[in-house]
Amino acid sequence: MDFNSTVLVTGGSGFIGSHLVCSLVTRHPDWRIINLDILDYCCSPRSLESVEDRANYTFIRGDVCNSQLVNHIFNTENIDVIFHLAAKTHVETSFEAPASFQRVNIEGTKVLLAAAHQAPHQSQRFVYVSTDEVYGEGLDQVFDESSPVRPSNPYSTTKAAAEYLVRSYWDKYKFPIIITRSNNIYGPRQYTEKVIPKFLTLLQMNKKCTIQGTLPKSRHFLFVDDAINALRLVLEKGIVGEIYNVGTSCEILIMQLAKELVKMVKNVPDSEVNDWLEFVPDRPCVDLRYPISCEKLQQLGWRADVSWTEGIRQTVKWYQDNADFWSDQEPIRSKLEKVTNK
Numbered sequence: 001m002d003f004n005s006t007v008l009v010t011g012g013s014g015f016i017g018s019h020l021v022c023s024l025v026t027r028h029p030d031w032r033i034i035n036l037d038i039l040d041y042c043c044s045p046r047s048l049e050s051v052e053d054r055a056n057y058t059f060i061r062g063d064v065c066n067s068q069l070v071n072h073i074f075n076t077e078n079i080d081v082i083f084h085l086a087a088k089t090h091v092e093t094s095f096e097a098p099a100s101f102q103r104v105n106i107e108g109t110k111v112l113l114a115a116a117h118q119a120p121h122q123s124q125r126f127v128y129v130s131t132d133e134v135y136g137e138g139l140d141q142v143f144d145e146s147s148p149v150r151p152s153n154p155y156s157t158t159k160a161a162a163e164y165l166v167r168s169y170w171d172k173y174k175f176p177i178i179i180t181r182s183n184n185i186y187g188p189r190q191y192t193e194k195v196i197p198k199f200l201t202l203l204q205m206n207k208k209c210t211i212q213g214t215l216p217k218s219r220h221f222l223f224v225d226d227a228i229n230a231l232r233l234v235l236e237k238g239i240v241g242e243i244y245n246v247g248t249s250c251e252i253l254i255m256q257l258a259k260e261l262v263k264m265v266k267n268v269p270d271s272e273v274n275d276w277l278e279f280v281p282d283r284p285c286v287d288l289r290y291p292i293s294c295e296k297l298q299q300l301g302w303r304a305d306v307s308w309t310e311g312i313r314q315t316v317k318w319y320q321d322n323a324d325f326w327s328d329q330e331p332i333r334s335k336l337e338k339v340t341n342k
């Protein structure tokens, strides 16, 4: 079968990647979607089972840092669009193992850019999926895309470094890149090390939600469907060479989040909510909040459609209905058994 377009998604088996792949495969039967993913510990084969037999879906298991493999893909497939999501993503782990974050997040981006740029078939878009964390902490300041980049942890530092590589291909070659920087994304199928699924999994195990430190840390939470719509819109209407913040005004204190989830999962009266919270030591370095302005993306026509109430309801229900989804991931289960907050 002939396809109108070929899209390479790196990290397409991860949380956001799998939602993006499912969306592209089902909405665009005339596009061929290739997923390049190493299948790290945070992936489940079940995330893509709804599309794995589709004629327009191809999976390649491999390392984005493997230049031989990546060059081969670009030399043999006519890749029109790249969504680059493959990355090491867990902030706490980045303090313990920064080298692996540098390798995948920076070196992997370098390999992919070089292969895409030298490919015989010129790609039309290279969308790099970055994070609000590159701005660093914003206590009384809202970041727009021109704000300075001041990453403060090993994860965000590697994402910022990769951004600079991506931007250099625009500056030097006018290679058609676009960068997105998004808030915390949540929803079904997210691996249990991130805060919402971690709290839900702990509560399902009859354990307390672990609150890191005593500082008033908050995050802005964006439902995954809205994030995918933003990526699709940026591909369709985004201007090459530009950066787009992707976010929401839904800011929630982590303490408040834990309390809300306790009430939803445990169904306890207010007087008993605190019994399900436990304070643990904080990470070595913590940003209290990342407020961003999304006017630029909104001017393209994007709005977050899913309210927090609806998004968290769907998410809690999914984790309740799929309690066994991550049960084969013993490392995280045993980590949670020890009730650390790492």
Ligand SMILES: NC(=O)c1ccc[n+]([C@@H]2O[C@H](COP(=O)([O-])OP(=O)(O)OC[C@H]3O[C@@H](n4cnc5c(N)ncnc54)[C@H](O)[C@@H]3O)[C@@H](O)[C@H]2O)c1
Binding pocket: 010, 011, 012, 013, 014, 015, 016, 017, 036, 037, 038, 039, 040, 041, 042, 043, 062, 063, 064, 065, 084, 085, 086, 087, 088, 089, 090, 104, 108, 129, 130, 131, 132, 159, 181, 182, 183, 184, 185, 186, 191
């Ligand atoms: N989740 C969020 O809240 C959020 C917010 C902003 C930006 N992002 C960015 O979005 C992207 C996806 O995040 P996610 O939450 O889905 O993360 P995730 O950890 O669920 O997925 C990452 C994916 O990358 C793959 N991967 C890791 N190393 C690889 C390698 N060497 N070669 C090929 N594949 C490799 C993993 O197997 C996994 O499928 C990341 O680049 C992340 O920085 C995430």
